[in-house]
Amino acid sequence: MHLFTHPTRRSRPTGTDLHGIYRTMTLYDFQTEMRAGFFVSYYRNFAIPSTAKTLAARGEMKNRPMKRSYDTAIVIHEIIANGFDSQRGQAMIELLRRVHKGVPGSADDFIYVLMTLLVLPLRWIQRHGWRQLTALEEEAAVAFYAELGRRMGLGPVPGTFAAAGEFLDAYEERRLGPSAEGASLLEATVEAFAIRVPARFRRLTPLVLALMMDKPEVAVALGLRPAPAVLKFPFHAVMRFRAFKARRRPLPSEPSFVPGRMNTSVYPDGYELSQVGP
Template identity: 30%
Template sequence: MAEARYIAPPIVVVGVLLLWLVLVRSLRWRRYNAIHSKYGPKWNNGQGIITPEEAQKIIHVAGLYDMPLLMNVALAFALFKTYGIPTISKLLAATKQLKSKETISRRYTDTEILIATWVSCPISGFLDLQASKEISEKGADAKPADDPRAMIALARVNYLHSRYKISNDDYLYTLSLFILEPMVWADRYAWRRLSPLEKEAGFIYWKEIGKRMGIREIPETIPELSAWSKKYEEMYMVPAQTNRDIGDTTVDELLAAVPNVLGLKSLGRRIAICLMDDIVRESMMYEKQHAYLSWLVDAMLKTTAFVQRWLMLPAFSPRSVVALDPKPKRTKEGECPRLHPEKFAARPWYRPQPTGLGYLRDKLLVAAGWFTEMPGPHLKSEGYRLEELGPLKFEDRAHEEVMKSAAELQGCPVAGPWSLEGRREKC
């Protein structure tokens, strides 16, 4: 006689589900509550002051733990949105860095690494906030930074930008999007909205970045910045062929890993267009998509947010494009210490060249379409140095200038493996 199967009573199933919901609820809000308990009273609804270094700690909760993918996409779309301004798209077209898959894939990767570095790594150069408060008092006599990568990255971007004629308004518009778009995307698609403290922290942090980039006339409040940004769009975001050209190559790069079968790549393009604001879409001369597709994309993203909020445990470790540990990974004797990203695009720039089982793994990833080709020296599999990032023609230029600028930006010396001295000792 067959044994009867045991079926858990409904009350047991309901009990387990309730316990899971309570566990998710308690863990998912843990970091949010902790950061607000720590800095909320100090900010005091705008009556107090938080420093840019403290602001960076606050934005890390959403950016590295609670919604890292969404925040990364928001920044990517912020950058994409600037391509709807003809003065910006014409400059990018003139550089020819977004004209072919060879140049755009590296340009996209380098840009993502540079921005992620100054977002994720401490802008003071010190892991301890108290240490960062002391450097302004000591100046040149201050001890070297624990982690100078953020300001090396920013100094490198400042150098690269200095090679081109860019108006302050175009700089300011780009900065405004890096402040405002994460708020917009969180409101629309995240499992929770950014709090007033987080929004203000984002403003304070990016305003400091703007100052260190030499951007002038930054509005003093979020509403003022939002009004300025909207007015700038209304005046200057107009259709232009260069907008469309840069938009097309960028979307193609973002969809490089999507197979061109069963209309998947075409669908991906249409979804990307659905995510654009009307003014951006019109400036890039894309057709408005069917309402049902826009509704479907919106519903899909909001369903994902619902599942994240109520059913999924939070991230227990930070998620960043760059490694957060400032110490270099072990290198062979005599090798220059280099960095590798924590994630890779379809064309895997800076991915270590695999061996053994890793080679088979990467072969399978290429066969599956995750990567378009195998890592190797042609994609700089040895890794990157921050002072080398950017267009190929600038790779070997201005390294000393960048390091000097980085030291000035963080207010203390650059030393260790990511300095030129550390590089020379190893190379």
């Protein structure tokens, strides 16, 4: 059973249901692109020394890296799929508020983490998507994270996609840098990404990650070797070919995420919300 009605051809979203538009973008129209963008967002936090230090001190990423990776994805996708006011969505927001209570950091630090989830997936679509985003889709994404920030008690967040990008870039210009904690977190969690890489290329996972980062300095901050310039052209060529093929396929008829269902080594039989989180 589908979560909501979805068109059978490649059409641009219309209407004023901003949450529905963002849900369609994430779970259907841009399944592959959003998944890649969320991975970039996940690792981005390790490139901020103060954030990496906090994450390392809490221990979960090192002790249970696969669970932490999947739980992070589950929380945001549960809210996207079910809505803020659903029982499942409210449970995930309460979990976010609980796990962040008492975590050191400024308001900008927390807003930055939120902006990585907004900005980086959409930038990935801008560079590698099968089509460009509409203004309404950008507005829908901004509205989703503004509401998430409000419900988490973070205060005002950037109100446009352009402002969100400017905030993220300015924050990174001040704070991006390598750290021992960031490198150790990457090493502990990279398996969560490697299992999605074709087996014959898994030994090249660090290189693939470096190629995915939109700024060379991010790779350096993560403790990765910057991707050689000679490999950037074939990487982008592969991305363009994937987008070319995607434009000619029917829209996905099944969502990329179904609440409670996740066929992984961590949750081989699915999960209950009580299992999610530390």
